[in-house]
Amino acid sequence: KQEVTQIPAALSVPEGENLVLNCSFTDSAIYNLQWFRQDPGKGLTSLLLIQSSQREQTSGRLNASLDKSSGRSTLYIAASQPGDSATYLCAVRDFGNEKLTFGTGTRLTIIP
Amino acid sequence: DVKVTQSSRYLVKRTGEKVFLECVQDMDHENMFWYRQDPGLGLRLIYFSYDVKMKEKGDIPEGYSVSREKKERFSLILESASTNQTSMYLCASIPGGRVHEQYFGPGTRLTVT
Numbered sequence: 001k002q003e004v005t006q007i008p009a010a011l012s013v014p015e016g017e018n019l020v021l022n023c024s025f026t027d028s029a030i031y032n033l034q035w036f037r038q039d040p041g042k043g044l045t046s047l048l049l050i051q052s053s054q055r056e057q058t059s060g061r062l063n064a065s066l067d068k069s070s071g072r073s074t075l076y077i078a079a080s081q082p083g084d085s086a087t088y089l090c091a092v093r094d095f096g097n098e099k100l101t102f103g104t105g106t107r108l109t110i111i112p
Numbered sequence: 113d114v115k116v117t118q119s120s121r122y123l124v125k126r127t128g129e130k131v132f133l134e135c136v137q138d139m140d141h142e143n144m145f146w147y148r149q150d151p152g153l154g155l156r157l158i159y160f161s162y163d164v165k166m167k168e169k170g171d172i173p174e175g176y177s178v179s180r181e182k183k184e185r186f187s188l189i190l191e192s193a194s195t196n197q198t199s200m201y202l203c204a205s206i207p208g209g210r211v212h213e214q215y216f217g218p219g220t221r222l223t224v225t
Contacts, residue, residue: 044216104154
């Protein structure tokens, strides 16, 4: 059974710093991996989707990487801003499966 | 833009009541999902549907049922609400094929008293 872990559960960094969020998964036979952002009391917004054949995806100040063999993905945020404060979740879709398995998220706080 | 809407943002119900949570998507997506989200447990899949009148159990279906009579609408039903079903409920959809992103609704925060 796939398990997804995100460490740390919470992270605080000063504004302007670059930072990395981590996601690990136990079964490397994934179809794709998706990073989401969730603001307090709100639904999830998709940030980046990486297919299993890809190594990374970029969108603006965000860069997500995927290393299937080691079961890891990272979300890199450049030049952090207070508006980046949110909970970030990663989720994997396994082969032959429409379901996503989610990590419990990292709550990010950017300190002005 | 894909739009996934949920009928209520906040809902308060009493123990034993029958509760309906509605989800509607406007992009003709085949697949729809219901999750619940609890602190420390993350998102857990309750039920999903890959076509009209089709449903599959997720990881925690006990105490819930679903209905998909039309492609755009997926309903989650709590037959007899209990306090342990107090949670944030999130609906999502994706088109057919696994390459696509999953789109989420804004969520319904349900409190059962």
